[in-house]
Amino acid sequence: MFNSIKSSLKKVIKAMASLKITVLLLISLFLLVIMVTLAQVDLGIYYATQRYLNSFAIYWAPNKGLLVPIFPGGYTIGTLLFFNLVAALATRIWLKPKSYGLWLIHMGLLSLLIGSGITSFKAAESQLAFSEGESKYYSESTREIELVVIDTSGETKDAVISFPEALLKEGSELSHNTLPFTITLNSYSTNSTLENKATPGIQNGYGQHISSRPLPIFTQDDARNIATAIVSIDSDNYKDKLLLTTGLEATQVIQVYDTPYRIELRHKRYYVLYSIQLIDFQRKLYPGTEIPHSFSSKIKLNNKKTGEERDVLIYMNHPFRYEGKTYFQASYGENETLSVLQVVENPGWLFPYISSTLISLGLLIHFLQMLIARLKKDQNHA
Amino acid sequence: MPNKTLKLAWLGIGILLIVTLLIPETNGPFKIKQFGELPVLEGGRIKPLDTIARNALLMIQGKQTIRTQPKSLTSIEWFLLLSTHPEKADALEIFVVEHPQLFGSLGDKYQKQKYRVSFNFLKEHHNKIITQSSRALEMEPGQRTPYQKQIIALNNRLMLYFKLKNTFKPENNPQFTDAIQSFQQNLPNALDAIKTHSQLETLSQEKKKLISELNMHFKDFQMLSQTSNFYPIPPFGSKTTSDWKSVGDSLLQSLDITIPLNPAVMDYSKMLSAYANNDSNGFNSALASHRNLIQSQFPKLFYKSKTEAFFNHASLFYRGILLYGLALIILIISWIKAPRFLGKLAYGVVSIGFLSHTIGLLSRMLLHGRPPVTNLYSSAIFVGWVAVFLGLLIEKRLRNSIALFATTIIGILTLIIAHHLAMSGDTLEMMQAVLDSNFWLSTHVVTITMGYAAVAMAGMFASIYILMGFLTKRLKGEREKTLRAMVYGSIGLALTLSFIGTVLGGIWADQSWGRFWGWDPKENGSILIVLWMAICLHARFAGLVRTQGFMVAAVFGNIVFVWSWFGVNMLGIGLHSYGFMDKSFIWLVGFAVSQLIIMLIGTMPLSIWTSFRDEGK
Secondary structure, eight states: OHHHHHHHHHHHHHHHTOHHHHHHHHHHHHHHHHHHHHHHHHHHHHHHHHHHTSSSEEEEOSSTTOOEEEEEOHHHHHHHHHHHHHHHHHHTSOOOGGGHHHHHHHHHHHHHHHHHHHHHHHOEEEEEEEETTOEEEEEEEEEEEEEEEEETTSSSOOEEEEEEGGGOOTTOEEOOTTOSSEEEEEEEESSEEEESSOOTTOOSGGGGTOEEEEOOOOOSTTOOOOOEEEEEEEOSSOEEEEEEETTOOOOOEEEETTEEEEEEEEEEEEEEEEEEEEEEEEEEEOTTSSOEEEEEEEEEEEETTTTEEEEEEEETTBOEEETTEEEEEEEEETTTTEEEEEEEEOTTTTHHHHHHHHHHHHHHHHHHHHHHHHHHHHHHHO | OHHHHHHHHHHHHHHHHHHHHHSOOOOTTSOHHHHHTOEEEETTEEEEHHHHHHHHHHHHHSSSEEOOSSSOEEHHHHHHHHHHOHHHHHTSEEEEEOOTTTSGGGOGGGGSSSEEEEHHHHHHTHHHHHHHHHHHHHSOGGGOOHHHHHHHHHHHHHHHHHHHHTSSSOTTOTTHHHHHHHHHHHHHHHHHHHHHOOOGGGSOHHHHHHHHHHHHHHHHHHHHHHHOSSBOBOOTTOOOGGGOBOHHHHHHHTTSTTSOOOHHHHHHHHHHHHHHTTOHHHHHHHHHHHHHHHHHHOHHHHHHHHHHHHHHHHTHHHHHHHHHHHHHHHHHHHTTSOHHHHHHHHHHHHHHHHHHHHHHHHHHHHHHTSOSOSSHHHHHHHHHHHHHHHHHHHHHHHOSSHHHHHHHHHHHHHHHHHHHHGGGSOTTOOOOGGGOOHHHIIIIIHHHHHHHHHHHHHHHHHHHHHHHHHHOSOOOHHHHHHHHHHHHHHHHHHHHHHHHHHHHHHHHHHHHHSOSOOOOHHHHHHHHHHHHHHHHHHHHHTTSSOHHHHHHHHHHHHHHHHIIIIIHHHHOOSTTGGGOOOSTHHHHHHHHHHHHHHHHHHTSOGGGSTTTTTTTO
């Protein structure tokens, strides 16, 4: 009994390790990369990547509501490649003197696959935009939205309750055990345009002067969408309707049971336990041209917990890594008094370094072995 | 022994080649070559006037010389004509127009895809160009039609031409040298007149004239400072590059009488007015005076500038094309007659071409202070260089003239591509801030580009395998085996280099913007190469394809490579698309079709391949 399971398991692993499957998967990946490249022309890099690579399948939508999977997505191919490679390492590519090189190369590939898996599920990118003199303790996502309720009654601290974008759908009801009210989304659009016209049915907040009209999502990589929602606030003694939008920088406060709450729709924030102040942004051009020679931001790091207070210079190819986050010079604005840093948190960042070391070593050994074999053969001939 | 004589012959040819480079050009009484060596600031770096004139002419008319009667004009001669006799230069038909609808309504002559017109012609239609191009500029670059792209290009050519014409002196002021002199003489008095008499009525007629003249000069200088295309006036006493000034700015600065007029302004002015008056002595002596000043103040810069002018003049890559072409012809003859002798001859000719190619490459690196590949242009030069280098190595070992033939073709093609890419401007341009890292340029970019060369070699060897096998009886025995091994080796090398290059690129990206991989089109292009090479090898190991299928797959590698190299730049998205180019699309498609035809031939059953036809019997 046990033996038969073992032998059939062996058969399955052997079948999974098939080189033919490898070729099939590589060709699928090849086609997928071509598709995603072409799709980027219309969709922009972000949305094309989401649809083709950060997905299990690519769908064809002949009719509304009907989705037919027509091609494996990046997740599927990546997972299958992973198992194919593990199986191959377990059955064919043994660690033996003759194939040290090949073994290392494929171990490196394995680490690359694992790393890219971690990155695509765990990495978060956001931006930190600040003017000279300004100090910030959070960065913001450029795409992801959150709906927050902020209880400002605390003496030293605000309590922030955040509802992620996945929950923001027309008709959904948001509640939290610390909140004495529920929020119902009457409408939600990822992108919209604002008009100077009252929204019908709203008697409070800026919705009395402004209304929104949904727009198709802007997919270009540098375009920003304006998300808008109309929400109903419901509790025993308080009912209200508000317009929320990321397109305006204004706060709306409601009073429920004598507690003031700020309600906002905003770009998702990533808080840190320290603050960063922009001291000086500089852009240098090559003399007599408009070609930038360098960008740099001088910042002051202030971490009360550790007592650190120091200046850091961030410039091209020289990011600042701190507590799992990395800050890169990304952009600038407002006559060079505003700097934008890209903030990346990627727990898988070390994997590519490991795998490139393994693979380079493997290639080196492999080619040396081939060269030596070749030279020996030549010697025997002579 | 003939071997020794042959080697001596190479030496002779090589020396001859280099000596022809060193023979000074005879330009008649004017020392125009020395004029072309003068350093000026443009596009962020100091370069010789010769480079300015060549690049400008390339951008305006796509060629570096102008055919006129009785004798052609070189770039620098044209530049002198433009600065001294603008009315003559305006009549030359040099502006390329590359769209039949731009002026098509004016007659048959203007309905061609590409033709040339004069500045005077464009002046007549200036309004149309301005309105159409400003409308086109409102569009997103990706949305512009070919017509709109062309009208913008034409407008840019016009702007460049206008600025060049008004860099040294205002085009409508032929007596500019006199004007500067009278300005200098009368400046103290004129300023005095302004200072002491605040009321215009009380001024004498003579002083009024002084002030109005000063005003005229001021306007001229201001215009010059705005239209200047480059900065020719060196900052004597300062080493900062950004202190180089335009003629207009220098003159404006000297309105402050405590600042003496920079002597270079007067020297240039004298040179040009002497040239205008056909006074070679005056030209040469003003030139000598300026050169002496530069030599004493900026000996290093001047040396660099002279070197660059020399290499411009030597046109080493052009010589490379010619020599590689010659070698190809010799190789083809060698298959019919005297294979041993002609094969060796071809090897020698390629070596000399390679020498020229190498010196060109090295001189670019030294002048730029950069690794070999910094932009699309230099990547073309380097792909060819790597291929020919490897070709020479393989040929030395195998002596079957196939490697030499294949890589020489790659050398010619890539140098021709580079020649066309050069038309977009200065090929030693300054690096965008994000690319400004010699370490990563010399690791990631160089490895990737070497990978390109290996892919191209694999594709070319495989094409030869297919065509030789299908069309001739030569693909047999040892030759077939060697050629097969060559394709294998190249694919292995290509996979290794492109993989390492791609990973290095990822690490660079991780270092500079925190994303190891962003699925940007250029990254996708490079991973496509890696994937395709991996597919070729694994499909062969898995037994999915045999030698024949492997060859067809290797030829397809060429299409993948060219897509990765140029195709993605045409998509015009992503962080990597600094090297945007247009119009070459037709060539790309043509190349892809040629490769598809070879692949189609490659899939024919072996029984009809000429080399294998008789094997069954």
